[in-house]
Amino acid sequence: MAREFTQEDDALLAELGVEVETKKAVTRTPREERIIAGFEEIQRFAEEHRVVPSHGEERDIFERLYAVRLDRISELQECRDLVEPLDDQGLLTGTANAPVADAEELDDDALLAELGIEVEVPPITELKHVRSTAEKKAAEEIAHRDKCLDFETFKPFFEQVQKELDSGLRETRPFEMKAEIEKGRFFIVSGQKAYVAEKGETTITDQGRTDARLRVIFDNGTESSMLMRSLQRSLNKDEAGRRITEPTAGPLFSDQAIDGDEASGTIYVLRSKADHPLVAENRMLVHKIGVTSMSVEKRIAGAQLQPTFLMANVEIVATYELYNINRTKLENLIHRIFEPARLDIEVMDRFGRPVVPREWFLVPLAAVKDAVEKIRDGSIFNHYYDPKSALLKTKGKP
Incomplete structure (x- = not known):
């Protein structure tokens, strides 16, 4: 059984020319622990998705949050020094430090929250929130x-x-x-x-x-x-x-806006021209479904240089105009519906790094159109997508 060294043991080892290393426990402040925990969340994301979190309207909200957090950690030398010894994935060296539009809109408290740092509660002597x-x-x-x-x-x-x-x-x-x-x-x-x-x-x-x-x-x-x-x-x-509000504030989809409607964006359905074997074998079924606030033509410009488009040109096969609706929530809803058919595919970006795009699905165009109609009439929540039959089915029914 191992025993602890006594002072006599240390003296003996010193006589033999053996230095005894005294280990000191590393103590961190609660703030440092939160910064490290926030960085570890980014590491788990990168390990799971095999990609550094990136900015962009087409990205998942959590990926965008992690991207903002990674930018801030990289920019703040104090934070960078703290987590750099843990960065075995090279996340800090690959971080783009260019200003991010989303981050610029955040106030100081929000930015601290993105770093995982809690904002102190105002002193009890402040009577701002005392109720009448x-x-x-x-x-x-x-x-x-x-x-x-x-x-x-x-x-x-x-x-x-x-x-x-x-x-x-x-x-x-x-x-x-x-x-x-x-x-x-x-x-x-x-x-x-x-x-x-x-x-x-x-x-x-x-x-x-x-x-x-x-x-x-x-x-x-x-x-x-x-x-x-x-x-x-x-x-x-x-x-x-x-x-x-009642669910009758205006049409979800329309070719033309009614007076008073506020344009929100466009749902687009794309077909890839990539020569990837999985895409080539199922070209009529492999579709990218997304939502954009810009014109679809502008959105797909330079598709052959972007991993989200499989590093290849694409064909627009369907579009649906949106009015008076939250684009991000709608996109998340559509992606949840077709989650069982999400395409598991990996492509290499122009720097040779592997990327797993998240907006491609193995679904027929008819199923996408059916989902749009059911979102429009509000019945989508009673349905689910069945990959075997490639159809939307009513919950509770085979």
Whole structure:
């Protein structure tokens, strides 16, 4: 069994000319630990995807965040010195330090967050967020809730609303007036989704104002019987109080914009002209599906030099104009639907580095068109893509 060296042992070794190395425990500050942890996340991404995280609208949101973080670590000498001994993948030497548009829009706190550094909470002596008596009263009115015994009836409503928020079919807007409070509408108050399940008979208060008793269901399984004016006060007092819009704010896809519609971008479907064996054997099925805010022709310029286009020219096979919709959320939705058919292919970029593009799928064009139609009518969440039949199928059915 090994034993520890005593002082006598050390003296004996010294007489023999053997230096005894005293090991000191490495201690790091919490800030340094967070920077290292943030860099290790980038390393895991690079190892899993075999590519250094890059910027670009076509990239996954997490890859773009890692790219911003890597830029900042590379630029800040203190951070670079800290993680350089851990960089066995050469991430720092391959980092492009050119200014990044996305990063320029971040404030100091956001940039620190990207580095994994938490921003200190303001001292308790700051009274900025101390609530008034009226605000406390409004919060108490919301807090007085009971368990919703039939919550299972309402739970699917909240799940569907969240899916529609994720896809851009719905959005949140600042609450403005009491007239917005109607049966069947959703709100966000005190950080929770609230559903107006029932609205009683309208009455007139002593001050001559209209009011009504509501049954409000919350997404945490509770409910409250409150007056409409109480909900109104709570939404007005809550800086984050929002109304969730109905999924009828405008067309998702159209060849022409209706007056008042705000153009959002274009879904594009491309076919590759690459001579890669996997592509050549399945050319009519291999499609890249993406969303862009620029013209598709401009987006694909220089395709033969970009690994995201398989280092080859491409053919535009379909486009769909978007109006009043979140491009990123829609693109993520489409990619999730066709995830079972995502193409596992590796190409070498112009510097000889391996890259695995993420927007190519082995799907027929008809399936893409079907998905677009189902997104347009809101039924996409009830479907999934079956690679065996190459069709979208209804959930719960074979």
